[in-house]
Structures are given as structure tokens and as C-alpha cells.
Amino acid sequence: MRTTLRMRRAAVVFTAVGALALGGCSDDGEGKDNAGDGPGRTQDSTSSVDLPKLDGEQISVAAVWTGPEQANFTKVLDEFEKRTGATVTFVPAQDPIVNFLGTKIAGGQPPDVAMIPQVGAIQQAVAKKWAKPVGNEARAQLGQNYAQVWQDLGAVDGTQYGVYFKAANKSLIWYNAQAFDNAGASEPKTWKDFLATAETVSASGVTPVSVGGADGWTLTDWFENIYLSQAGPEKYDQLAKHEIAWTDPSVKDALTTLAELFGKPELIAGGADGALQTEFPASVTQTFTGGDQPKAAMVFEGDFVSVNIAQTRAKIGTDAKVFPFPAVGADSPVVTGGDAAVALKDGKGAQALLTWLASTDAAKIWAEAGGFISPNKSLDVAAYPNDVQRTMAQALIDAGDDVRFDMSDQAPQSFGGTPGKGEWKTLQDFLKNPKDVAGTQAKLESDAAKAYKS
Numbered sequence: 001m002r003t004t005l006r007m008r009r010a011a012v013v014f015t016a017v018g019a020l021a022l023g024g025c026s027d028d029g030e031g032k033d034n035a036g037d038g039p040g041r042t043q044d045s046t047s048s049v050d051l052p053k054l055d056g057e058q059i060s061v062a063a064v065w066t067g068p069e070q071a072n073f074t075k076v077l078d079e080f081e082k083r084t085g086a087t088v089t090f091v092p093a094q095d096p097i098v099n100f101l102g103t104k105i106a107g108g109q110p111p112d113v114a115m116i117p118q119v120g121a122i123q124q125a126v127a128k129k130w131a132k133p134v135g136n137e138a139r140a141q142l143g144q145n146y147a148q149v150w151q152d153l154g155a156v157d158g159t160q161y162g163v164y165f166k167a168a169n170k171s172l173i174w175y176n177a178q179a180f181d182n183a184g185a186s187e188p189k190t191w192k193d194f195l196a197t198a199e200t201v202s203a204s205g206v207t208p209v210s211v212g213g214a215d216g217w218t219l220t221d222w223f224e225n226i227y228l229s230q231a232g233p234e235k236y237d238q239l240a241k242h243e244i245a246w247t248d249p250s251v252k253d254a255l256t257t258l259a260e261l262f263g264k265p266e267l268i269a270g271g272a273d274g275a276l277q278t279e280f281p282a283s284v285t286q287t288f289t290g291g292d293q294p295k296a297a298m299v300f301e302g303d304f305v306s307v308n309i310a311q312t313r314a315k316i317g318t319d320a321k322v323f324p325f326p327a328v329g330a331d332s333p334v335v336t337g338g339d340a341a342v343a344l345k346d347g348k349g350a351q352a353l354l355t356w357l358a359s360t361d362a363a364k365i366w367a368e369a370g371g372f373i374s375p376n377k378s379l380d381v382a383a384y385p386n387d388v389q390r391t392m393a394q395a396l397i398d399a400g401d402d403v404r405f406d407m408s409d410q411a412p413q414s415f416g417g418t419p420g421k422g423e424w425k426t427l428q429d430f431l432k433n434p435k436d437v438a439g440t441q442a443k444l445e446s447d448a449a450k451a452y453k454s
Helices: 003-009 067-084 097-106 119-127 136-145 148-153 177-183 191-203 216-231 233-240 249-262 271-276 280-285 305-309 348-357 360-369 387-402 422-432 437-453
Strands: 058-063 087-092 113-116 162-169 172-176 298-300 320-324 335-343
Touching (some): 058 067, 058 097, 058 348, 067 087, 067 348, 067 360, 097 113, 113 119, 113 162, 119 335, 136 148, 136 348, 148 162, 148 335, 148 387, 162 360, 172 177, 177 191, 191 249, 216 249, 216 298, 216 335, 216 422, 233 249, 249 422, 249 437, 271 422, 280 305, 335 348, 348 360, 422 437
Parallel strands (some): 058 087, 058 113
Antiparallel strands (some): 113 335, 172 298, 172 320
């Protein structure tokens, strides 16, 4: 399976580049016995979390992360082992993770904890009676460190099941600074300005926008950002739950707006056909290679774009810069996604790991390693390794309860998360033929009706 799907769901919020207001500070320290915490607990004066002693206990954690993400998550697990005495095993999973977990559970070998990347997948795990409710200690950490929206995203029918550990900012436009300088272009604030900037860059001899259309999830992200900004959060919530149809006029408006870009193939690297053959990683790397003649000057996607930029010689903050997704309506959009830890087994070990992942200490470890944004509002943004990541993280926290979770990740998998089907396929067809707004709406509604009914 593509790593792009994993990265997408590691999933984001609009970032306002400006002064950073630092959140609460928490130091990371090695745990030790503290008589004041009662028997069998571990905590020290610098720790933000109280964990039980778990000497000899075996805990397994399944996640779709590979490469640097797996390595950095392992650092978080290593510290948990050090503080508790438990042994934690990382279980490589595949997307869709619900299918992977289903085979493990059917075989009688479910992991103790799974990192689940979709709200809909958490709901499925609860409906199948796989998931175990979050315990008191982890809920206390959530109440202390998380905005209510992040707690609600991990809850089903008022019961907490998920602890969101990793978030992603999916409302960003990354750009080649040299291409912008050569064109005399500046960072746009609105969609109208964005299109004008694209024309300016095009006139300089560089194609303005790179689109990874071979991966349909990138197109859902284009739509969601436009829809949230243009239609507003209430409509967004309704469409995400299929309380309004995809034939609603608000969807027509958003697709018509998106067609202002997709309908001008000269503004897209390779045109529609080229974009549909371009996978997400290539959409990034082609924007930041080629000297002053890259294949494109801008690429839209989340903070995880930085992982792919690292595969080029471009340096973030100088060669590669970023601005918020432009406002289509009154405000820029705030779209988010993330990975939540869910216990699949009863027991002290699984609950202790959820408590650890909800803590500031755990978030700090991966934040310092980079390639990560935490929804933990108590984490000092100084923990992040550079100003770009600090700004993105602060924007996520500042958005508070106004963030909206990736819409396709809230949908049934057959509609919002399957290559070659549902929303992914229909929006790929729309990229090829952006004049067919009505036909696109009809197909989206037909597929959504079947998926939500099932």
C-alpha cells in the first residue's frame, strides 16, 4: 500500500504565520518511585504523568507507520518501557487498518493498542465491539491537555475510546521561494489572489501548481478546504454526516470554485492527464527540484510535505516556504486529521499506554525528533525543531474547537477511503472533466447514499 495514504491520515489545520504564543511547558524526565504516588506507581518531579509499574508485562501496538515515523514512535515507546518496566512490541499494520485488525482479531491475536487514523474507523471498531473505553487516568490527561474537539473526535456516543496522539496540518500551500521571487509573486490571502498569483507565476515561465492526482485523497483535501471556507463549518458537519446530499447547492459552489483551477490545465503541472499520473510524493519533489525551473512552483498538502521536501536539496524556511490555504469565504479553512490510540484488550498495560500517549512527556519526545504535530495544548512549541513546525503546531492549538476533521476520513471507507472508488475516483474524474459539476455531484451522492446506508 502507498505510504501516501499513511501520511495523509497522519492528517491538519490552517497555519497563520506570525508571532508564536507559547503554550504550557512540561519537562521530560525519567520516572522513579515516589512514595507520595502510592504503591506500584512511577513519577518524578519533572514528569507530567503518573504511570504504573508493569515489570514483565508484554504490550503490542499496531500502526501503519514505517521508516522515520516508526523510528520516532519507537522512541516514545522506549521511554514508556523505561518508566514502567513493560516490554512494548511494534506491530506493522497495513491500510485499511480496520481490515488488518479484523484479521488479527479473527485469528485471536489482536494487538493491545492500535493507532487508528480515521474517525470512521474508530466508530467501526466500537460497533464491532473491538474497542475498550479509555480509563480514568488517560481521561484525566485528555482533560488536562486536549481541547474538547479532540476528545470528542475520539468518543462514540459519549464514551471515550480514542486518544489522539499525532495530528497533521492539511490546509497549507508550500511554494518554491526562488520561483516566486523570479516571478515577483507574493503569498496570497484569498482564493481570488491565489488564482492571480498562479497566473503571475505562469507568465514567468513556470507552471504554478503541482497536483498529486494519482492519489485521490489529495483531491478530497482540495475539495474539503474550499468547502469549509466557502460553505462554513455547519454545512461541513452536515455533509460529513451525509445529513445533506452531495447534490446540495453548497457542493455545486465548491466544485465550481475548484474548477477555476482544475479547468485551466495550463496552470497544473502536466495538465490534468499529467496530474492524474503524478503520485503525492512526486508532486512535492517536482516542486522543489530543477533549480529556477521546477516543474511547478506550488503544491498543496499538509505539514507532512516536509518529509518529501527532505528528499530534495531544498531547505524549509528558505527554499521551501508555506502559507495558509487561501480564504474562499470569510476565513481560511481549518481542516485536521490524526492518529488515535485505541485499546483493543482489557488490562493495565493497554490503559497505561493510552495514559502515556495522552501526556505532554510523550508528545515532547516525537516533537523534538521532527515530522510531527501534537494536538496536546500543554506542549511547549519550543520543543519543535524549527520555526515552520512551531508555527504549524501553534496554529493547530490556537484553532481550538474550531478545527474540522478531514471529511473523507469521517465517511465510510467505501466512499471516502478506497482507491479507485467513491469520492477518490469521482474527484479524479472531475479533475479530468471539471465542466461536469452536475454529473460529479450526482455520482458522489449515489456512492455516498450506498456507503452510508450500509
